[in-house]
Amino acid sequence: MKLTKIVLWLVVLGVVAVGAFVFWFAVIRDDDPLEAKLPETSSTVAPSTEPGATTTSGAPSDAGVEGVWTLQPGDGEELFVGYNIEETLRGLDATATGTTGTYEGALTIEGASVTALGVTIDMTTLESDEGFRDDSIRDEGIESDTFRTATFTLAAPIELPGEPVPGEEIAVPATGDLTLHGVTKAVSFEVKGRFNGDSIDVTGTIPVVLADYGITAPSRGFVSVRGEGEIVFVLRFAR
Secondary structure, three states: OHHHHHHHHHHHHHHHHHHHHHHHHHHHOOOOOOOOOOOOOOOOOOOOOOOOOEOOOOOEOOOOOOEEEEEOOOOOOOOEEEEEEEEEEOOEEEEEEEEEOOEEEEEEEEOOEEEEEEEEEEHHHOEOOOHHHHHHOOOOOOOOOOOOEEEEEEOOOEEOOOOOOOOOEEEEEEEEEEEEOOEEEEEEEEEEEEEOOOEEEEEEEEEEEHHHHOOOOOEOOOEEEEEEEEEEEEEEEEO
């Protein structure tokens, strides 16, 4: 009799544990993919027309869009560089995501062209909703302890449809060199942008095939990662 009760209790506990895991994984766990969406701007959207007026950054309102713009630090939530990649954990599929707000770079606009753009990302600061994932990528997959940075450099000017209008969103093609895991590859993608008056926001998605960069997709029995993912970025530049 006692043995029967023990077995029943073990079955009940097992069901509860499985149910709790499924509820956590399917309902509570935040696995929504990152979106390449321009942020709500907190900077001046339309420069004042009054002579000598300045924007919130202190730059003259008639400075226009030409010049060098410096990449601003991100918060990992609204402004970030991150990744989306599909993973299977204990038989359940989900999208793994991670972000960082630690990067630096600049872009240069001359006339109606972006003539230079460079970004360097600190890969050691990537964070997700799973500590074990953040720990494992240090010496597996992207191996951030060894390959501590990733970079993007514009390979050809981005031709804008015209002089940027404050508050107007545009979408243009871009090509450049992406260095990831110590390997450099040419990439092409669409970038969306918005001139805010005292800042420029840009966003886009770069598809990545892990094998192209010498990255082995991690697999540990209970978790496996697909061989393709994407880099998602939402960035803000200021004078």
